[in-house]
Amino acid sequence: MSKSKTVHVFTNSEIVKLLRDVAAALLIKDANRFRIIAYEKAADSVEHLTSELKDVWDEGKLEGVPGIGPTIAAHIDELFRNGNVKHFGKVFHGLSPALFPLLLVPGLGPKKAFRLTREFQLTNPKTVISDLQKLALRHKIAVLEGFGEKSEQLLLSGLESFSKGQIKENRMPLPYADRLAQEVIDYLQKHPAVVRVDVLGSLRRKVATIGDIDLAAMTENPLEVVKYFTKYHKLSKIIDQGEKGATILLTIGRQVDLRVQSKKSYGAMLQYFTGSKHHNIKLREFALKKGLSLSEHGIKAIKKLQNSNFKSQNYNKKLGLYEFESEKAFYGALGLPEIPPELREDAGEIEAAQQHKLPNLVTLKDIKGDFHVHSNYDLEPSHDLGANSLTDLLNQSAQLGYSYLGISDHNPSMKNHTEVQIVSLMKTRREKLERQFMAWKNREKKPIQPFYLLEVDILPSGLLALPNDAFKYIDAAIVSVHSSFTQGRSETTKRILTALAHPKAKILGHPTARLIGEREGIDADWNAIFTYCAANGRALEINSWPERLDLPDRLVREALSRKVKFIINTDAHHVDHLTNMKYGVDVARRGWVEAQDVLNTMGYNELSKWLKS
Protein backbone atom coordinates (compact mmCIF):
# COMPACT_ATOMS: atom_id res chain seq x y z
CA MET A 1 0.00 0.00 0.00
CA SER A 2 1.30 3.42 -0.90
CA LYS A 3 1.24 6.14 1.69
CA SER A 4 -2.23 7.61 1.93
CA LYS A 5 -2.63 11.09 0.50
CA THR A 6 -6.19 11.55 1.64
CA VAL A 7 -7.49 15.06 1.32
CA HIS A 8 -10.25 15.99 3.69
CA VAL A 9 -13.26 17.57 2.07
CA PHE A 10 -15.08 20.29 3.95
CA THR A 11 -17.95 22.22 2.43
CA ASN A 12 -18.03 26.00 2.59
CA SER A 13 -20.80 25.96 5.17
CA GLU A 14 -18.81 23.60 7.42
CA ILE A 15 -15.83 25.92 7.22
CA VAL A 16 -18.03 28.95 7.88
CA LYS A 17 -19.36 27.28 11.04
CA LEU A 18 -15.84 26.38 12.13
CA LEU A 19 -14.55 29.92 11.65
CA ARG A 20 -17.53 31.35 13.50
CA ASP A 21 -16.96 28.89 16.34
CA VAL A 22 -13.34 30.04 16.53
CA ALA A 23 -14.50 33.66 16.67
CA ALA A 24 -16.96 32.80 19.45
CA ALA A 25 -14.30 30.94 21.41
CA LEU A 26 -11.92 33.87 21.09
CA LEU A 27 -14.64 36.21 22.29
CA ILE A 28 -15.28 34.07 25.35
CA LYS A 29 -11.57 34.07 26.09
CA ASP A 30 -11.39 37.85 25.74
CA ALA A 31 -9.01 37.79 22.82
CA ASN A 32 -8.19 40.96 20.93
CA ARG A 33 -11.49 42.04 19.47
CA PHE A 34 -10.04 42.73 16.04
CA ARG A 35 -8.71 39.23 15.89
CA ILE A 36 -12.25 38.04 16.57
CA ILE A 37 -13.60 40.30 13.86
CA ALA A 38 -10.99 38.93 11.47
CA TYR A 39 -12.36 35.38 11.92
CA GLU A 40 -15.92 36.60 11.49
CA LYS A 41 -14.96 38.44 8.35
CA ALA A 42 -13.25 35.38 6.97
CA ALA A 43 -16.42 33.38 7.72
CA ASP A 44 -18.59 35.98 5.97
CA SER A 45 -16.30 35.92 3.01
CA VAL A 46 -16.36 32.14 2.64
CA GLU A 47 -20.13 32.21 3.03
CA HIS A 48 -20.40 34.54 0.03
CA LEU A 49 -17.92 32.70 -2.12
CA THR A 50 -19.12 31.66 -5.58
CA SER A 51 -16.96 28.55 -5.63
CA GLU A 52 -16.02 25.86 -3.14
CA LEU A 53 -13.12 26.87 -0.92
CA LYS A 54 -11.70 23.40 -1.49
CA ASP A 55 -11.36 24.25 -5.21
CA VAL A 56 -9.73 27.58 -4.36
CA TRP A 57 -7.30 25.69 -2.12
CA ASP A 58 -6.57 23.21 -4.95
CA GLU A 59 -5.54 26.17 -7.08
CA GLY A 60 -3.39 27.53 -4.26
CA LYS A 61 -5.33 30.79 -4.12
CA LEU A 62 -6.62 30.83 -0.55
CA GLU A 63 -5.00 34.19 0.20
CA GLY A 64 -6.81 35.69 -2.77
CA VAL A 65 -10.06 35.35 -0.81
CA PRO A 66 -10.85 38.66 0.93
CA GLY A 67 -10.45 38.39 4.69
CA ILE A 68 -8.16 35.39 4.46
CA GLY A 69 -4.56 36.29 5.13
CA PRO A 70 -1.46 34.22 5.80
CA THR A 71 -2.55 32.92 9.21
CA ILE A 72 -6.08 31.79 8.40
CA ALA A 73 -4.92 30.45 5.03
CA ALA A 74 -2.38 28.27 6.85
CA HIS A 75 -5.10 27.02 9.21
CA ILE A 76 -7.41 26.13 6.31
CA ASP A 77 -4.56 24.43 4.49
CA GLU A 78 -3.98 22.30 7.59
CA LEU A 79 -7.70 21.55 7.73
CA PHE A 80 -7.82 20.19 4.18
CA ARG A 81 -4.62 18.19 4.66
CA ASN A 82 -5.16 16.75 8.13
CA GLY A 83 -8.86 17.09 8.79
CA ASN A 84 -8.27 19.33 11.79
CA VAL A 85 -6.35 22.40 12.93
CA LYS A 86 -4.07 22.17 15.97
CA HIS A 87 -4.34 25.85 16.75
CA PHE A 88 -8.14 25.70 16.77
CA GLY A 89 -7.88 22.81 19.22
CA LYS A 90 -6.04 25.14 21.58
CA VAL A 91 -8.61 27.88 21.08
CA PHE A 92 -11.42 25.48 21.88
CA HIS A 93 -9.59 24.04 24.90
CA GLY A 94 -11.59 24.28 28.09
CA LEU A 95 -14.86 24.98 26.29
CA SER A 96 -17.70 22.50 26.40
CA PRO A 97 -18.66 20.92 23.06
CA ALA A 98 -22.25 21.68 24.10
CA LEU A 99 -21.48 25.37 23.68
CA PHE A 100 -21.44 25.37 19.89
CA PRO A 101 -24.99 24.27 19.03
CA LEU A 102 -26.21 26.98 21.42
CA LEU A 103 -24.63 29.67 19.25
CA LEU A 104 -27.34 29.02 16.68
CA VAL A 105 -30.16 29.71 19.15
CA PRO A 106 -31.75 33.13 18.59
CA GLY A 107 -30.91 35.51 21.44
CA LEU A 108 -27.92 33.48 22.61
CA GLY A 109 -24.46 34.72 21.85
CA PRO A 110 -21.07 33.34 22.87
CA LYS A 111 -20.99 34.89 26.34
CA LYS A 112 -24.39 33.76 27.51
CA ALA A 113 -23.99 30.33 25.92
CA PHE A 114 -20.68 29.92 27.74
CA ARG A 115 -22.16 31.01 31.07
CA LEU A 116 -24.96 28.48 30.74
CA THR A 117 -22.76 25.52 29.80
CA ARG A 118 -20.41 26.34 32.67
CA GLU A 119 -23.00 26.97 35.36
CA PHE A 120 -24.85 23.76 34.65
CA GLN A 121 -21.92 21.60 33.51
CA LEU A 122 -23.56 20.95 30.15
CA THR A 123 -21.27 18.83 28.00
CA ASN A 124 -23.43 16.89 25.57
CA PRO A 125 -24.03 18.79 22.32
CA LYS A 126 -26.80 16.36 21.35
CA THR A 127 -28.92 16.99 24.45
CA VAL A 128 -27.91 20.52 25.38
CA ILE A 129 -31.04 22.12 23.90
CA SER A 130 -33.46 19.91 25.82
CA ASP A 131 -31.25 20.07 28.95
CA LEU A 132 -31.53 23.85 28.92
CA GLN A 133 -35.26 23.72 28.25
CA LYS A 134 -35.73 21.60 31.37
CA LEU A 135 -33.59 23.96 33.45
CA ALA A 136 -35.52 27.00 32.26
CA LEU A 137 -38.85 25.34 33.00
CA ARG A 138 -37.62 24.68 36.55
CA HIS A 139 -36.70 28.40 36.80
CA LYS A 140 -33.01 27.70 37.30
CA ILE A 141 -31.99 30.39 34.81
CA ALA A 142 -33.66 33.47 36.27
CA VAL A 143 -31.69 33.22 39.51
CA LEU A 144 -28.30 33.44 37.78
CA GLU A 145 -26.50 36.73 38.12
CA GLY A 146 -26.99 38.82 34.99
CA PHE A 147 -30.05 36.80 34.02
CA GLY A 148 -33.63 37.40 35.10
CA GLU A 149 -37.24 36.40 34.55
CA LYS A 150 -37.36 37.91 31.09
CA SER A 151 -34.07 36.37 30.01
CA GLU A 152 -35.43 32.99 31.05
CA GLN A 153 -38.57 33.47 28.96
CA LEU A 154 -36.51 34.73 26.02
CA LEU A 155 -34.24 31.72 26.27
CA LEU A 156 -37.22 29.36 26.31
CA SER A 157 -38.74 30.85 23.20
CA GLY A 158 -35.34 30.89 21.51
CA LEU A 159 -34.82 27.21 22.31
CA GLU A 160 -38.30 26.38 21.15
CA SER A 161 -37.94 28.09 17.78
CA PHE A 162 -34.54 26.48 17.36
CA SER A 163 -35.84 22.97 17.99
CA LYS A 164 -38.81 23.60 15.72
CA GLY A 165 -36.32 24.33 12.98
CA GLN A 166 -37.48 27.89 12.51
CA ILE A 167 -33.85 28.79 12.39
CA LYS A 168 -33.85 27.24 8.95
CA GLU A 169 -34.78 29.69 6.30
CA ASN A 170 -38.33 29.77 5.20
CA ARG A 171 -38.05 31.99 2.20
CA MET A 172 -40.30 32.55 -0.80
CA PRO A 173 -39.26 33.04 -4.41
CA LEU A 174 -38.79 36.68 -5.43
CA PRO A 175 -41.86 36.89 -7.73
CA TYR A 176 -44.24 35.89 -4.91
CA ALA A 177 -42.71 38.40 -2.53
CA ASP A 178 -42.91 41.01 -5.25
CA ARG A 179 -46.64 40.46 -5.79
CA LEU A 180 -47.33 40.36 -2.07
CA ALA A 181 -45.43 43.60 -1.56
CA GLN A 182 -47.24 45.27 -4.44
CA GLU A 183 -50.61 44.68 -2.77
CA VAL A 184 -49.44 46.34 0.43
CA ILE A 185 -47.85 49.18 -1.53
CA ASP A 186 -51.10 49.80 -3.41
CA TYR A 187 -52.89 49.95 -0.07
CA LEU A 188 -50.36 52.36 1.49
CA GLN A 189 -50.41 54.68 -1.48
CA LYS A 190 -54.12 55.26 -0.98
CA HIS A 191 -53.35 57.22 2.19
CA PRO A 192 -53.14 60.99 1.54
CA ALA A 193 -50.17 61.49 3.90
CA VAL A 194 -48.04 58.98 2.00
CA VAL A 195 -45.76 60.71 -0.50
CA ARG A 196 -44.10 57.59 -1.84
CA VAL A 197 -43.49 53.96 -0.98
CA ASP A 198 -40.36 51.92 -1.71
CA VAL A 199 -39.34 48.36 -1.10
CA LEU A 200 -36.26 47.82 1.04
CA GLY A 201 -33.91 44.97 1.88
CA SER A 202 -33.47 41.83 -0.18
CA LEU A 203 -36.62 42.54 -2.15
CA ARG A 204 -35.17 45.81 -3.42
CA ARG A 205 -31.90 44.07 -4.19
CA LYS A 206 -33.96 41.44 -6.08
CA VAL A 207 -32.48 38.46 -4.27
CA ALA A 208 -33.97 35.22 -5.64
CA THR A 209 -35.53 34.24 -2.32
CA ILE A 210 -37.09 36.61 0.18
CA GLY A 211 -37.84 36.18 3.88
CA ASP A 212 -39.72 39.19 5.25
CA ILE A 213 -41.00 42.05 3.15
CA ASP A 214 -39.53 45.44 4.08
CA LEU A 215 -41.16 48.66 2.96
CA ALA A 216 -40.50 52.36 3.40
CA ALA A 217 -43.00 55.19 3.26
CA MET A 218 -42.12 58.84 2.88
CA THR A 219 -44.43 60.97 4.99
CA GLU A 220 -44.50 63.99 7.28
CA ASN A 221 -47.19 62.32 9.34
CA PRO A 222 -45.60 59.06 10.55
CA LEU A 223 -48.03 58.17 13.35
CA GLU A 224 -51.02 58.43 11.06
CA VAL A 225 -49.40 56.25 8.39
CA VAL A 226 -48.26 53.60 10.88
CA LYS A 227 -51.79 53.45 12.26
CA TYR A 228 -53.22 53.06 8.75
CA PHE A 229 -50.68 50.29 8.02
CA THR A 230 -51.82 48.30 11.04
CA LYS A 231 -55.36 48.31 9.66
CA TYR A 232 -54.41 46.45 6.50
CA HIS A 233 -57.27 44.08 5.64
CA LYS A 234 -55.08 40.98 5.17
CA LEU A 235 -53.44 41.39 8.56
CA SER A 236 -53.48 38.56 11.05
CA LYS A 237 -51.73 40.38 13.90
CA ILE A 238 -49.55 43.34 14.79
CA ILE A 239 -46.14 42.14 15.92
CA ASP A 240 -44.63 45.49 16.72
CA GLN A 241 -45.68 49.10 16.50
CA GLY A 242 -43.77 52.30 17.22
CA GLU A 243 -43.03 55.80 16.04
CA LYS A 244 -40.66 54.80 13.29
CA GLY A 245 -42.73 52.00 11.86
CA ALA A 246 -44.48 48.73 12.50
CA THR A 247 -44.26 45.03 11.79
CA ILE A 248 -47.33 43.01 10.91
CA LEU A 249 -48.06 39.39 10.18
CA LEU A 250 -50.24 38.73 7.14
CA THR A 251 -52.96 36.08 7.11
CA ILE A 252 -50.79 33.95 4.82
CA GLY A 253 -48.09 33.92 7.49
CA ARG A 254 -45.67 36.39 5.97
CA GLN A 255 -44.21 39.31 7.87
CA VAL A 256 -44.23 42.88 6.53
CA ASP A 257 -42.08 45.58 8.06
CA LEU A 258 -42.84 49.24 7.38
CA ARG A 259 -40.54 52.17 8.12
CA VAL A 260 -41.79 55.71 7.94
CA GLN A 261 -39.47 58.62 7.35
CA SER A 262 -39.73 62.29 6.49
CA LYS A 263 -38.53 63.60 3.17
CA LYS A 264 -35.41 65.34 4.47
CA SER A 265 -33.66 62.16 5.58
CA TYR A 266 -35.39 59.59 3.40
CA GLY A 267 -32.26 58.89 1.34
CA ALA A 268 -30.04 57.77 4.21
CA MET A 269 -32.80 55.52 5.54
CA LEU A 270 -33.41 53.98 2.13
CA GLN A 271 -29.71 53.33 1.71
CA TYR A 272 -29.30 51.80 5.15
CA PHE A 273 -32.29 49.47 5.04
CA THR A 274 -31.64 48.32 1.49
CA GLY A 275 -28.39 46.76 2.61
CA SER A 276 -26.91 44.41 2.16
CA LYS A 277 -25.25 44.32 5.52
CA HIS A 278 -21.92 43.59 3.87
CA HIS A 279 -22.32 46.41 1.41
CA ASN A 280 -23.05 48.81 4.25
CA ILE A 281 -20.07 47.67 6.28
CA LYS A 282 -17.75 48.09 3.31
CA LEU A 283 -19.28 51.47 2.51
CA ARG A 284 -18.77 52.66 6.08
CA GLU A 285 -15.16 51.52 6.09
CA PHE A 286 -14.68 53.38 2.83
CA ALA A 287 -16.34 56.51 4.25
CA LEU A 288 -14.33 56.38 7.45
CA LYS A 289 -11.11 56.71 5.47
CA LYS A 290 -12.52 59.99 4.21
CA GLY A 291 -13.31 61.06 7.75
CA LEU A 292 -17.02 60.40 7.39
CA SER A 293 -19.24 58.32 9.64
CA LEU A 294 -22.37 56.84 8.05
CA SER A 295 -25.62 55.81 9.67
CA GLU A 296 -29.25 55.39 8.77
CA HIS A 297 -29.78 59.01 9.84
CA GLY A 298 -27.16 60.61 7.65
CA ILE A 299 -23.46 61.41 7.57
CA LYS A 300 -21.33 62.82 10.34
CA ALA A 301 -18.04 64.53 9.62
CA ILE A 302 -15.24 63.32 11.89
CA LYS A 303 -12.58 65.39 10.21
CA LYS A 304 -12.84 68.70 8.42
CA LEU A 305 -14.89 68.38 5.23
CA GLN A 306 -13.11 68.72 1.90
CA ASN A 307 -16.16 67.85 -0.13
CA SER A 308 -18.52 70.32 -1.75
CA ASN A 309 -21.24 67.66 -1.81
CA PHE A 310 -22.20 68.65 1.73
CA LYS A 311 -24.65 71.53 1.72
CA SER A 312 -25.18 73.60 4.82
CA GLN A 313 -28.96 73.58 4.36
CA ASN A 314 -28.86 69.80 4.85
CA TYR A 315 -27.05 70.09 8.17
CA ASN A 316 -29.11 69.04 11.17
CA LYS A 317 -27.58 70.92 14.07
CA LYS A 318 -29.45 68.99 16.73
CA LEU A 319 -28.19 65.62 15.52
CA GLY A 320 -24.88 67.00 14.32
CA LEU A 321 -25.11 65.37 10.92
CA TYR A 322 -25.94 65.94 7.27
CA GLU A 323 -29.24 64.58 6.01
CA PHE A 324 -30.04 63.35 2.52
CA GLU A 325 -33.31 63.22 0.64
CA SER A 326 -32.11 60.74 -1.95
CA GLU A 327 -29.67 57.88 -2.22
CA LYS A 328 -28.09 59.62 -5.17
CA ALA A 329 -27.16 62.53 -2.90
CA PHE A 330 -26.01 60.14 -0.15
CA TYR A 331 -23.64 58.22 -2.42
CA GLY A 332 -22.73 61.50 -4.11
CA ALA A 333 -21.52 62.93 -0.81
CA LEU A 334 -19.07 60.03 -0.67
CA GLY A 335 -17.87 60.87 -4.14
CA LEU A 336 -19.57 57.83 -5.62
CA PRO A 337 -22.22 57.34 -8.29
CA GLU A 338 -25.45 55.77 -7.05
CA ILE A 339 -24.92 52.02 -6.97
CA PRO A 340 -27.87 49.98 -8.28
CA PRO A 341 -29.47 48.02 -5.40
CA GLU A 342 -28.99 44.71 -7.21
CA LEU A 343 -25.21 45.12 -6.94
CA ARG A 344 -25.04 45.98 -3.25
CA GLU A 345 -23.54 42.75 -1.96
CA ASP A 346 -19.95 43.77 -1.31
CA ALA A 347 -18.95 41.92 -4.43
CA GLY A 348 -16.68 44.59 -5.85
CA GLU A 349 -19.37 47.19 -6.51
CA ILE A 350 -17.85 49.87 -4.26
CA GLU A 351 -14.45 49.48 -5.89
CA ALA A 352 -16.11 49.62 -9.33
CA ALA A 353 -18.05 52.74 -8.33
CA GLN A 354 -14.83 54.45 -7.22
CA GLN A 355 -13.29 53.80 -10.61
CA HIS A 356 -16.53 54.74 -12.38
CA LYS A 357 -16.66 51.26 -13.83
CA LEU A 358 -20.12 50.20 -12.69
CA PRO A 359 -21.86 48.14 -15.37
CA ASN A 360 -24.68 49.62 -17.38
CA LEU A 361 -27.13 46.91 -16.35
CA VAL A 362 -29.62 45.32 -18.74
CA THR A 363 -33.22 46.50 -18.29
CA LEU A 364 -36.60 45.00 -19.15
CA LYS A 365 -36.93 47.54 -21.97
CA ASP A 366 -33.86 46.07 -23.66
CA ILE A 367 -35.59 42.71 -24.15
CA LYS A 368 -36.86 42.23 -27.70
CA GLY A 369 -38.48 38.83 -27.46
CA ASP A 370 -39.09 35.68 -25.45
CA PHE A 371 -37.33 32.58 -26.61
CA HIS A 372 -38.69 29.86 -24.39
CA VAL A 373 -42.47 29.70 -24.64
CA HIS A 374 -44.70 26.63 -24.64
CA SER A 375 -47.80 26.57 -26.86
CA ASN A 376 -50.76 24.23 -26.68
CA TYR A 377 -49.67 22.43 -29.83
CA ASP A 378 -49.84 18.79 -28.85
CA LEU A 379 -46.56 17.10 -29.71
CA GLU A 380 -47.49 14.26 -27.34
CA PRO A 381 -44.63 15.12 -25.00
CA SER A 382 -43.87 13.60 -21.64
CA HIS A 383 -43.95 17.05 -20.00
CA ASP A 384 -46.65 19.73 -19.80
CA LEU A 385 -48.23 21.43 -22.76
CA GLY A 386 -48.79 25.15 -22.74
CA ALA A 387 -52.30 26.51 -22.27
CA ASN A 388 -52.52 28.87 -25.23
CA SER A 389 -52.28 28.80 -29.00
CA LEU A 390 -49.52 30.33 -31.07
CA THR A 391 -52.00 33.05 -32.03
CA ASP A 392 -52.71 33.99 -28.40
CA LEU A 393 -48.99 34.03 -27.62
CA LEU A 394 -48.26 36.22 -30.64
CA ASN A 395 -50.97 38.68 -29.61
CA GLN A 396 -49.52 38.94 -26.12
CA SER A 397 -45.99 39.32 -27.49
CA ALA A 398 -47.23 42.16 -29.67
CA GLN A 399 -48.71 43.76 -26.57
CA LEU A 400 -45.30 43.56 -24.91
CA GLY A 401 -43.70 45.24 -27.91
CA TYR A 402 -41.58 42.22 -28.85
CA SER A 403 -39.90 41.74 -32.23
CA TYR A 404 -39.97 37.95 -32.15
CA LEU A 405 -41.25 34.91 -30.31
CA GLY A 406 -39.53 31.56 -29.90
CA ILE A 407 -41.97 28.67 -29.65
CA SER A 408 -40.26 25.96 -27.62
CA ASP A 409 -42.61 23.09 -26.92
CA HIS A 410 -41.33 19.96 -25.19
CA ASN A 411 -40.05 17.16 -27.42
CA PRO A 412 -42.42 14.28 -28.18
CA SER A 413 -42.19 11.48 -25.65
CA MET A 414 -39.56 8.91 -26.61
CA LYS A 415 -41.34 6.14 -24.77
CA ASN A 416 -44.60 6.37 -26.65
CA HIS A 417 -43.33 6.88 -30.19
CA THR A 418 -40.99 5.36 -32.73
CA GLU A 419 -38.33 7.58 -34.27
CA VAL A 420 -40.27 7.68 -37.55
CA GLN A 421 -43.38 8.84 -35.73
CA ILE A 422 -41.45 11.60 -33.96
CA VAL A 423 -39.94 12.87 -37.20
CA SER A 424 -43.40 12.95 -38.71
CA LEU A 425 -44.88 14.77 -35.68
CA MET A 426 -42.15 17.38 -35.90
CA LYS A 427 -42.62 17.88 -39.64
CA THR A 428 -46.36 18.38 -39.24
CA ARG A 429 -45.81 20.78 -36.33
CA ARG A 430 -43.50 22.97 -38.34
CA GLU A 431 -45.95 23.15 -41.23
CA LYS A 432 -48.95 23.88 -39.05
CA LEU A 433 -47.19 26.52 -36.94
CA GLU A 434 -45.90 28.24 -40.07
CA ARG A 435 -49.43 28.33 -41.51
CA GLN A 436 -50.84 29.67 -38.25
CA PHE A 437 -48.18 32.31 -38.12
CA MET A 438 -48.77 33.48 -41.71
CA ALA A 439 -52.51 33.71 -41.10
CA TRP A 440 -51.88 35.80 -37.98
CA LYS A 441 -49.33 38.00 -39.73
CA ASN A 442 -51.69 38.71 -42.64
CA ARG A 443 -54.50 39.54 -40.28
CA GLU A 444 -52.65 41.61 -37.64
CA LYS A 445 -49.85 43.19 -39.68
CA LYS A 446 -47.58 43.28 -36.64
CA PRO A 447 -43.78 43.23 -36.97
CA ILE A 448 -43.18 40.02 -35.03
CA GLN A 449 -41.10 37.14 -36.36
CA PRO A 450 -41.23 33.54 -35.15
CA PHE A 451 -38.46 31.16 -34.18
CA TYR A 452 -39.45 27.50 -34.39
CA LEU A 453 -37.63 25.89 -31.50
CA LEU A 454 -37.96 22.91 -29.21
CA GLU A 455 -37.05 22.27 -25.61
CA VAL A 456 -35.27 18.93 -25.77
CA ASP A 457 -34.54 16.74 -22.75
CA ILE A 458 -30.93 15.92 -22.04
CA LEU A 459 -31.03 12.20 -21.31
CA PRO A 460 -28.87 10.85 -18.46
CA SER A 461 -26.30 9.74 -21.05
CA GLY A 462 -26.03 13.22 -22.53
CA LEU A 463 -27.85 12.19 -25.70
CA LEU A 464 -30.76 14.39 -26.75
CA ALA A 465 -34.34 13.11 -26.65
CA LEU A 466 -34.95 13.77 -30.35
CA PRO A 467 -33.95 11.70 -33.38
CA ASN A 468 -31.38 13.39 -35.58
CA ASP A 469 -33.70 13.53 -38.59
CA ALA A 470 -36.19 15.61 -36.60
CA PHE A 471 -33.78 18.48 -35.97
CA LYS A 472 -34.22 19.82 -39.48
CA TYR A 473 -37.73 20.96 -38.52
CA ILE A 474 -36.47 23.37 -35.87
CA ASP A 475 -34.24 26.45 -36.00
CA ALA A 476 -32.48 25.50 -32.79
CA ALA A 477 -32.95 23.52 -29.58
CA ILE A 478 -33.03 24.59 -25.97
CA VAL A 479 -31.56 21.59 -24.19
CA SER A 480 -32.54 20.99 -20.57
CA VAL A 481 -32.07 18.52 -17.74
CA HIS A 482 -35.44 17.19 -16.56
CA SER A 483 -34.40 13.91 -14.95
CA SER A 484 -31.61 12.15 -13.01
CA PHE A 485 -30.66 15.23 -10.99
CA THR A 486 -28.31 13.43 -8.63
CA GLN A 487 -25.67 11.97 -10.90
CA GLY A 488 -22.18 12.73 -9.70
CA ARG A 489 -20.39 15.91 -10.62
CA SER A 490 -18.16 14.57 -13.36
CA GLU A 491 -20.96 12.51 -14.91
CA THR A 492 -23.30 15.51 -14.93
CA THR A 493 -20.63 17.71 -16.47
CA LYS A 494 -19.97 15.16 -19.20
CA ARG A 495 -23.70 14.77 -19.74
CA ILE A 496 -24.20 18.48 -20.40
CA LEU A 497 -21.09 18.90 -22.54
CA THR A 498 -22.19 15.93 -24.66
CA ALA A 499 -25.61 17.48 -25.16
CA LEU A 500 -24.21 20.89 -26.06
CA ALA A 501 -21.99 19.32 -28.72
CA HIS A 502 -25.02 18.79 -30.97
CA PRO A 503 -24.89 21.51 -33.65
CA LYS A 504 -28.45 22.64 -32.97
CA ALA A 505 -28.16 22.63 -29.17
CA LYS A 506 -27.58 26.37 -28.93
CA ILE A 507 -29.06 27.09 -25.52
CA LEU A 508 -28.75 25.35 -22.17
CA GLY A 509 -32.19 25.71 -20.54
CA HIS A 510 -32.54 26.38 -16.79
CA PRO A 511 -28.96 25.17 -16.35
CA THR A 512 -28.90 24.01 -12.72
CA ALA A 513 -32.47 22.61 -12.79
CA ARG A 514 -32.98 23.84 -9.25
CA LEU A 515 -36.49 24.38 -7.87
CA ILE A 516 -36.41 26.96 -5.11
CA GLY A 517 -37.58 25.47 -1.82
CA GLU A 518 -37.92 22.01 -3.35
CA ARG A 519 -34.80 20.80 -5.05
CA GLU A 520 -31.12 21.69 -5.05
CA GLY A 521 -29.57 22.26 -8.43
CA ILE A 522 -27.50 19.60 -10.14
CA ASP A 523 -23.82 19.45 -9.24
CA ALA A 524 -21.58 20.18 -12.21
CA ASP A 525 -18.22 21.68 -13.03
CA TRP A 526 -19.68 25.00 -14.11
CA ASN A 527 -16.35 26.46 -15.05
CA ALA A 528 -15.85 23.70 -17.60
CA ILE A 529 -19.36 24.23 -18.97
CA PHE A 530 -18.98 28.02 -19.13
CA THR A 531 -15.65 27.71 -20.88
CA TYR A 532 -17.18 25.35 -23.42
CA CYS A 533 -20.14 27.67 -24.02
CA ALA A 534 -17.93 30.70 -24.56
CA ALA A 535 -15.68 28.86 -27.00
CA ASN A 536 -18.46 27.21 -28.97
CA GLY A 537 -21.18 29.83 -29.26
CA ARG A 538 -23.57 28.28 -26.76
CA ALA A 539 -25.79 30.49 -24.61
CA LEU A 540 -26.99 30.01 -21.07
CA GLU A 541 -30.62 30.56 -20.30
CA ILE A 542 -31.68 32.76 -17.42
CA ASN A 543 -35.06 31.25 -16.78
CA SER A 544 -37.64 33.61 -15.20
CA TRP A 545 -39.97 30.92 -13.88
CA PRO A 546 -40.61 31.91 -10.22
CA GLU A 547 -39.30 28.69 -8.68
CA ARG A 548 -36.37 28.47 -11.06
CA LEU A 549 -34.66 31.87 -11.51
CA ASP A 550 -31.99 29.72 -13.06
CA LEU A 551 -29.06 30.33 -13.83
CA PRO A 552 -28.68 31.66 -10.26
CA ASP A 553 -27.15 35.14 -9.99
CA ARG A 554 -23.78 34.05 -8.62
CA LEU A 555 -23.24 31.63 -11.48
CA VAL A 556 -24.37 34.34 -13.90
CA ARG A 557 -21.55 36.54 -12.67
CA GLU A 558 -19.13 33.64 -12.94
CA ALA A 559 -20.26 32.86 -16.49
CA LEU A 560 -20.08 36.53 -17.45
CA SER A 561 -16.46 36.65 -16.38
CA ARG A 562 -15.85 33.88 -18.89
CA LYS A 563 -17.64 35.88 -21.57
CA VAL A 564 -20.60 33.55 -22.02
CA LYS A 565 -23.75 34.97 -23.65
CA PHE A 566 -27.13 34.77 -21.96
CA ILE A 567 -30.71 34.58 -23.11
CA ILE A 568 -33.45 35.60 -20.69
CA ASN A 569 -36.65 33.58 -21.08
CA THR A 570 -39.90 33.05 -19.21
CA ASP A 571 -40.53 29.34 -19.93
CA ALA A 572 -44.17 30.50 -20.18
CA HIS A 573 -46.88 27.86 -20.25
CA HIS A 574 -49.62 30.50 -20.39
CA VAL A 575 -49.88 33.98 -21.95
CA ASP A 576 -49.93 35.49 -18.47
CA HIS A 577 -46.49 34.02 -17.73
CA LEU A 578 -44.87 36.16 -20.42
CA THR A 579 -44.75 39.08 -17.99
CA ASN A 580 -42.44 37.12 -15.67
CA MET A 581 -39.60 38.35 -17.89
CA LYS A 582 -38.73 41.08 -15.39
CA TYR A 583 -37.65 38.51 -12.80
CA GLY A 584 -35.15 36.99 -15.20
CA VAL A 585 -33.88 40.49 -15.89
CA ASP A 586 -33.49 40.97 -12.12
CA VAL A 587 -31.33 37.84 -11.92
CA ALA A 588 -29.21 39.06 -14.83
CA ARG A 589 -28.77 42.47 -13.21
CA ARG A 590 -27.60 40.83 -9.97
CA GLY A 591 -25.03 39.05 -12.13
CA TRP A 592 -23.71 42.41 -13.46
CA VAL A 593 -25.07 41.65 -16.94
CA GLU A 594 -25.33 44.40 -19.56
CA ALA A 595 -27.63 44.44 -22.60
CA GLN A 596 -24.74 43.47 -24.88
CA ASP A 597 -24.33 40.21 -22.96
CA VAL A 598 -27.93 39.16 -23.62
CA LEU A 599 -28.87 37.63 -26.97
CA ASN A 600 -32.53 38.57 -26.85
CA THR A 601 -31.70 42.25 -26.72
CA MET A 602 -30.62 41.81 -30.36
CA GLY A 603 -32.92 42.39 -33.30
CA TYR A 604 -34.42 39.48 -35.25
CA ASN A 605 -31.82 39.42 -38.02
CA GLU A 606 -28.86 39.50 -35.70
CA LEU A 607 -30.31 36.78 -33.49
CA SER A 608 -31.15 34.65 -36.52
CA LYS A 609 -27.57 34.92 -37.63
CA TRP A 610 -26.32 33.91 -34.19
CA LEU A 611 -28.59 30.84 -34.16
CA LYS A 612 -27.16 29.67 -37.48
CA SER A 613 -23.54 30.39 -36.52
Add this chain to the structure above:
DNA sequence: GCCGTTTTCGGCCCGACTGTTTTCAGTCG
Protein backbone atom coordinates in the same frame (compact mmCIF):
# COMPACT_ATOMS: atom_id res chain seq x y z
C1' DG B 1 -5.74 38.64 12.17
C1' DC B 2 -6.30 41.56 7.93
C1' DC B 3 -5.17 45.35 5.08
C1' DG B 4 -3.42 49.69 2.16
C1' DT B 5 -5.33 56.10 -3.64
C1' DT B 6 -3.45 59.42 3.61
C1' DT B 7 -0.53 53.79 6.28
C1' DT B 8 3.90 47.61 5.81
C1' DC B 9 2.00 50.31 11.19
C1' DG B 10 -1.94 51.53 13.16
C1' DG B 11 -6.07 51.42 12.25
C1' DC B 12 -10.46 48.25 12.21
C1' DC B 13 -18.99 50.07 10.92
C1' DC B 14 -22.89 51.86 13.46
C1' DG B 15 -26.87 52.22 16.03
C1' DA B 16 -31.10 50.06 18.20
C1' DC B 17 -32.89 47.31 21.49
C1' DT B 18 -33.23 44.57 25.71
C1' DG B 19 -32.63 43.43 30.25
C1' DT B 20 -30.38 44.14 34.19
C1' DT B 21 -28.65 47.56 36.03
C1' DT B 22 -27.57 52.92 38.06
C1' DT B 23 -23.77 53.12 33.45
C1' DC B 24 -23.46 48.85 30.71
C1' DA B 25 -23.00 44.17 28.37
C1' DG B 26 -24.76 41.30 25.03
C1' DT B 27 -27.10 40.52 20.84
C1' DC B 28 -28.85 41.73 16.47
C1' DG B 29 -29.27 43.51 11.71
